[in-house]
Amino acid sequence: MNPDNYSVFRNFTNIEQARDFADVLKEIGIEAELIHNNQPLEGTLYSGDVLISNSVQLKIHQKDFAKANAFLDKEADNLTTEIEDSHYLHSFSDEELYEILMKPDEWSNIDYKIAHKLLIQRGKQFDSELLNVLRKQRIDDLAKPEASQKAWILFAYIMTILGGLTGVFIGWHIMNYKKSLPNGQKTYAYSENDRKHGKAIFIIGLIIFPITFFFSLYQELKKI
Numbered sequence: 001m002n003p004d005n006y007s008v009f010r011n012f013t014n015i016e017q018a019r020d021f022a023d024v025l026k027e028i029g030i031e032a033e034l035i036h037n038n039q040p041l042e043g044t045l046y047s048g049d050v051l052i053s054n055s056v057q058l059k060i061h062q063k064d065f066a067k068a069n070a071f072l073d074k075e076a077d078n079l080t081t082e083i084e085d086s087h088y089l090h091s092f093s094d095e096e097l098y099e100i101l102m103k104p105d106e107w108s109n110i111d112y113k114i115a116h117k118l119l120i121q122r123g124k125q126f127d128s129e130l131l132n133v134l135r136k137q138r139i140d141d142l143a144k145p146e147a148s149q150k151a152w153i154l155f156a157y158i159m160t161i162l163g164g165l166t167g168v169f170i171g172w173h174i175m176n177y178k179k180s181l182p183n184g185q186k187t188y189a190y191s192e193n194d195r196k197h198g199k200a201i202f203i204i205g206l207i208i209f210p211i212t213f214f215f216s217l218y219q220e221l222k223k224i
Contacts, residue, residue, distance in 0.1 A: 006033055006059040007180035009068060018056040025060065028071055033059040065184035069109075076109035080117065089114050094124060102134045105142075105182035142181050145191040149174060153197045160205040163212030171201030 009032075012018035022032040035057040060068060089097070089111060100107050100115040107115075119126070152170060160167030175198030178186040188195060 005061055005063075007062050007065070007184045007186055008057045009060045009065065009184075010058045012056045012058065015056055018058055022058060025068060028067070030060055030064045030068055035059060060184075062184035062186075072109040073113075076113045079110055080113045087114060089118060092118070094119065094122060101131060103138055104135065105138070139181055139183055139185075142179075143185075143187045145194070146189050149190060149194050153194065153201070156198075156201045157204075160201050160208060163208050165205070165209060167201055168205030168209060171198045171205060174198030175202055 010018075010021065012021070015036075018034055022034060025032050036055060089100075092100075092115070097115040097119050100112060101119075104112045116131075153174070156167040156170035156174070158167070160171065174190050175195050177189045179189045180186055190198070
């Protein structure tokens with residue numbers, strides 16, 4: 001399995017729910033990987049291993065995002081007909097319901113469907129083209145790089161010059177870290193300029209750390 005081809009599809013705080021969801025995906029031919037505390041479960045792909053944790057990421061192959069979302073949309077269509085009028089989204093304003101349509105990645109498929117239906121019931125007119133525009137805009141917004149990491153970059157330079165490995169790790173992170181988008185694509189989390197600093201920090205660290213390490217070792221050997 002190439003981890004670069006797998007992206008976060010859902011986040012769970014309940015382990016059993018994550019495992020059940022992975023089983024459902026497996027039934028429709030989608031392999032899922034469960035990650036907790038940045039570490040995969042034993043085995044390359046999802047297995048039934050018992051795990052004590054309260055934070056689980058479920059990852060699937062990027063090519064399977066459309067299939068998984070289509071399945072969840074179909075399930076949501078079936079379930080929304082059974083939702084009672086007391087559903088909490090009834091108390092949402094039009095603006096709050098539009099917010100759900102604009103940020104579907106932050107809500108369940110059922111919430112999205114109900115928000116859509118409620119707006120229609122309230123006489124709000126929009127078409128599928130508009131929804132596609134909203135989804136695309138959301139993806140574009142999430143794909144934007146994080147704000148400049150000036151403080152971390154300065155800290156990393158200082159730590160690297162002092163010979164510490166901390167700066168090297170920060171530099172590597174800024175240079176390589178990618179974030180997953182709701183459509184399964186991955187993009188660099190930091191701006192090109194910040195990544196250049198990250199690369200410089202990483203390279204400087206690889207040069208300075210061995211020098212400081214062997215110098216310290218030499219000083220200790222002299223005391224013997």
